[in-house]
Amino acid sequence: MYVYDDFDRTLVDERVNEFRDQVARRLSGELTEDEFKPLRLMNGVYLQLHAYMLRVAIPYGTLSSEQLRTLAHIARRYDRDYGHFTTRQNLQFNWIKLSDLPDVMADLAKAGLHGMQTSGNCVRNVTTDQWGGVAPDEIEDPRIWAEILRQHSTMHPEFTYLPRKFKIAITAAAHDRAAVRVHDIGLRLHKNGAGESGFEVVVGGGLGRTPFVGKTIKPFLPKRDLLSYVEAILRVYNQYGRRDNIYKARIKILVHEMGAEKFGAEVDAEWQNIKDGALAIDLAFIADIASRFRYPKYENLANEPPALTQVRSRNSRFDTWFRNSVTPHKQRGYAIVTLSLKPEGAPPGDATSEQMDAIASLADRYSFSEIRVAHEQNLVLPHVAQRDLPVLWEQLEKIGVATPNVGLVSDIIACPGLDYCSLANTRSIPVAQELTRRFKNLGTQRELGRLHINISGCINACGHHHVGHIGILGVEKNGQEFFQITLGGRADEKAELGCLLGPAVPYAEVADVIEDVVAAYVELRDQPNELFVDTVKRIGVEPFKERVYAAR
Amino acid sequence: MPLVKNGAVVEDRFTRVLDDAAIVDDVPVIMPAARLLADVGDLAGRRGATGVLWPNDRDISQLAPHLDRLALVALDFPNFRDGRAYSQARILRERYNYRGELRATGQVLRDQFLLLHRAGFDSFEVSKPADASAFAETIARYSVVYQPADAGTPAALRRRNASSKAGARVHLREHDA
Numbered sequence A: 001m002y003v004y005d006d007f008d009r010t011l012v013d014e015r016v017n018e019f020r021d022q023v024a025r026r027l028s029g030e031l032t033e034d035e036f037k038p039l040r041l042m043n044g045v046y047l048q049l050h051a052y053m054l055r056v057a058i059p060y061g062t063l064s065s066e067q068l069r070t071l072a073h074i075a076r077r078y079d080r081d082y083g084h085f086t087t088r089q090n091l092q093f094n095w096i097k098l099s100d101l102p103d104v105m106a107d108l109a110k111a112g113l114h115g116m117q118t119s120g121n122c123v124r125n126v127t128t129d130q131w132g133g134v135a136p137d138e139i140e141d142p143r144i145w146a147e148i149l150r151q152h153s154t155m156h157p158e159f160t161y162l163p164r165k166f167k168i169a170i171t172a173a174a175h176d177r178a179a180v181r182v183h184d185i186g187l188r189l190h191k192n193g194a195g196e197s198g199f200e201v202v203v204g205g206g207l208g209r210t211p212f213v214g215k216t217i218k219p220f221l222p223k224r225d226l227l228s229y230v231e232a233i234l235r236v237y238n239q240y241g242r243r244d245n246i247y248k249a250r251i252k253i254l255v256h257e258m259g260a261e262k263f264g265a266e267v268d269a270e271w272q273n274i275k276d277g278a279l280a281i282d283l284a285f286i287a288d289i290a291s292r293f294r295y296p297k298y299e300n301l302a303n304e305p306p307a308l309t310q311v312r313s314r315n316s317r318f319d320t321w322f323r324n325s326v327t328p329h330k331q332r333g334y335a336i337v338t339l340s341l342k343p344e345g346a347p348p349g350d351a352t353s354e355q356m357d358a359i360a361s362l363a364d365r366y367s368f369s370e371i372r373v374a375h376e377q378n379l380v381l382p383h384v385a386q387r388d389l390p391v392l393w394e395q396l397e398k399i400g401v402a403t404p405n406v407g408l409v410s411d412i413i414a415c416p417g418l419d420y421c422s423l424a425n426t427r428s429i430p431v432a433q434e435l436t437r438r439f440k441n442l443g444t445q446r447e448l449g450r451l452h453i454n455i456s457g458c459i460n461a462c463g464h465h466h467v468g469h470i471g472i473l474g475v476e477k478n479g480q481e482f483f484q485i486t487l488g489g490r491a492d493e494k495a496e497l498g499c500l501l502g503p504a505v506p507y508a509e510v511a512d513v514i515e516d517v518v519a520a521y522v523e524l525r526d527q528p529n530e531l532f533v534d535t536v537k538r539i540g541v542e543p544f545k546e547r548v549y550a551a552r
Numbered sequence B: 001m002p003l004v005k006n007g008a009v010v011e012d013r014f015t016r017v018l019d020d021a022a023i024v025d026d027v028p029v030i031m032p033a034a035r036l037l038a039d040v041g042d043l044a045g046r047r048g049a050t051g052v053l054w055p056n057d058r059d060i061s062q063l064a065p066h067l068d069r070l071a072l073v074a075l076d077f078p079n080f081r082d083g084r085a086y087s088q089a090r091i092l093r094e095r096y097n098y099r100g101e102l103r104a105t106g107q108v109l110r111d112q113f114l115l116l117h118r119a120g121f122d123s124f125e126v127s128k129p130a131d132a133s134a135f136a137e138t139i140a141r142y143s144v145v146y147q148p149a150d151a152g153t154p155a156a157l158r159r160r161n162a163s164s165k166a167g168a169r170v171h172l173r174e175h176d177a
């Protein structure tokens, strides 16, 4: 956990007061909607189809049990008793009244939460590996760097009115769980030949209308230079990013139009001017930030205790869940547990107040009061003693978050779509719900192996469809909902954009087509453990296209 | 449009001149960037103060050689969501050490005062009179900021961690004194 000090608390409280005043001026007409809009967006407040939506930041996806209880309280008191976890480690409330918002924010602030910069043309909530601090394959805890960047970008006097939104992601592990190559800036903490750690800096990745995998402009940046280098990137972007066309305003277009090499040279020139100034980072500063992260006092435990292995061998349902949802931990005797928010037939990523409260209590008992939010729209208990897994599992089953489908075909990522979003062309949640019914057989799912389906209700790509192993994009054709399907995308260290399968299909046929695609994969894979995405890589989309469209 | 300087509404002593209007020698004027660059030689002997209105899409480094002849630089916000001039302001203050008046003009609204001030602006042509009179209260709204960017007012800042590391270079978190 990152623990706020007085400094952080004061800033958030002052922000609540400022927002209260802004809402009052809006309600009295002193502020026009045009003037108010960027202000509310920078506090996470959107106007959706039916109501205001509030997006709460969960920096680097780490929550305390107290914070999760606060979110449950807000859902209960001001909303319709549930919240929605997004693909960017945020939580959204969909039914909040504008006049309640200042009070909601004051309640959030008491628990060290806020909606600052979860929207607007500024640097957004910095995301990272949901297993930061506990993953065995990381070289250090990436959340320290996410926090440093969070502080640096909060109410930045130069970069609050950028051409467009700006997203930064960080990974410090061999396996990239933060999708850094599809962010405006992606940072990969790694070690160079001399054993020093520093950042590979990737810019200009992103999805949306014009998707790009980012380009590396600095293979190795020493840690001391992180802030000055990011500042140089932002400064070049703020001055030269396009402001004439909202669809061309992201940094990826600037990088593409200038070329990554020229862009990198501009950044370097700017950086030379500032690298030895006030932003150079020293060890004391890193230590100061790191010291406010609290780590559990782990017990000295053995791996695979009998309390675990005995239950695994006699209870096959538990064993199935264990093999699917439990992951190795840095610390001996502990495990990382993923809680699936994707039960059959439900909207992906939703949690009720009751579930949130129950998960908070389980975190108190079994996970040192800590919870993580994964960008796959699941929750994580990051520090569970292995001996506690059987009893924890029983509790998770009771509240419906132990579906053993993590990483499988029914663990679908979907944006809110036409059910909530005013920009949507099509529904996306009902498509996800139907697919979870089609693939409800867990045996079949396991047999298919890792397979990510991502659904977006319009070209803005909030469901990250380009990087889904199967991507589904809603488009409108003559007033009807149609869906384009792409295959072979991925967001990890081998990031790639999916290839179009063929003509878009109508709403009523999407689930059938996806079933056909999956059936084709089973026929086409060269061995049972070749993953879907690897089969597509090996043979391309043509063989899939032939099989799927032949029958239509 | 009310002008705010040093936290208070004041009379504007500068006159704006258009591209080809005559310039009176002892009157403080703000002239367009193109004219300043074209007539720069003639300006040396002026008795009145000279200012320039610099557009937000023109490279600010072109102004650097002339800064010591200027009493005022006005940077433009054609609309408040267009934030290019924030970068120009910081570059003028921090890279070129410009210490003259730095004025924000265009759509200048209350909810951007603090950012403008922290980016180095010290005078403001405010769009709405009610905002102008709320200036002092508005920029006092935050007692804490995270970045070491306030080029214009470094002396007013106290370092949170200064005691723990004399000579250290990173002071992300600073309190206003």
Ligand code: SF4
Pocket (backbone or CB within 6 Å): A415, A416, A417, A418, A421, A422, A423, A424, A425, A456, A457, A458, A459, A460, A461, A462, A463
């Ligand atoms: S992808 Fe489109 S429909 Fe879905 S949430 Fe984003 S903007 Fe809305």
